[in-house]
Amino acid sequence: QVQLVESGGGLVQAGGSLRVSCAASGRTFSSYAMAWFRQAPGKEREFVAAISWSGDNTYYAASVKGRFTISTGNAKNTVYLQMNSLKPEDTAVYYCAAHPVLVRLLRGQYDYWGQGTQVTVSS
Numbered sequence: 001q002v003q004l005v006e007s008g009g010g011l012v013q014a015g016g017s018l019r020v021s022c023a024a025s026g027r028t029f030s031s032y033a034m035a036w037f038r039q040a041p042g043k044e045r046e047f048v049a050a051i052s053w054s055g056d057n058t059y060y061a062a063s064v065k066g067r068f069t070i071s072t073g074n075a076k077n078t079v080y081l082q083m084n085s086l087k088p089e090d091t092a093v094y095y096c097a098a099h100p101v102l103v104r105l106l107r108g109q110y111d112y113w114g115q116g117t118q119v120t121v122s123s
Helices: 102-106
Strands: 003-007 010-013 017-025 033-039 046-051 057-061 069-074 078-082 092-100 118-122
Touching: 003 092, 017 033, 017 092, 017 118, 033 069, 033 078, 033 102, 046 069, 046 078, 046 102, 057 069, 092 102
Parallel strands: 010 118
Antiparallel strands: 003 017, 017 078, 033 046, 033 092, 046 057, 069 078, 092 118
């Protein structure tokens, strides 16, 4: 069974840092682009960051650029999102997603989707 499992969420004060992880299992994801999305209560899901299957290309939403960094582990079955200088508006459930075609992932299309991890930033 193919799964994406997020972890590492929690409560952090504004200005702090947090790293969330997404572990992929059930198949090889080395040829998949990976991305993070988030959804805050009462708001639509939004794109956060994405990384190409090679790891050579990364993309960020304007709201997180310069503060968040997406990366993959050596086996490329794990994707990380390092979040620095967190703001209360970053509070959301963070989801990871995978698709073989990066441009489709950037459009919100996915083959696999995780269950999410809660990130709460207090002011």
